[in-house]
Amino acid sequence: MRKSxxxxxxxxxxxxxxxxxxxxxxxxxxxxEEAQSLQNYANVVSI
Structure with missing residues (x-):
């Protein structure tokens, strides 16, 4: 995954x-990578 x-x-x-x-x-x-994926998912769910 790419980071900003x-x-x-x-x-x-x-x-x-x-x-x-x-x-x-x-x-x-x-x-x-797994922690990054979980963080991205959490960001999407919180929106």
Missing amino acids: PKEIELENEILTRLSGKPAMAASLIFND
């Missing part, structure tokens, strides 16, 4: 503020 430029910018900003295990966890979530 704004989404990429926000993820990068979050990752720069984190370090250690929280940064690793956030990175895993940001790069997880």
Whole structure:
């Protein structure tokens, strides 16, 4: 799935503020296709 430029910018900003295990966890979530699909579905359902 493609991410919008704004989404990429926000993820990068979050990752720069984190370090250690929280940064690793956030990175895993940001790069997880299933998590991305669930987020996209949640966004569609909430509209």
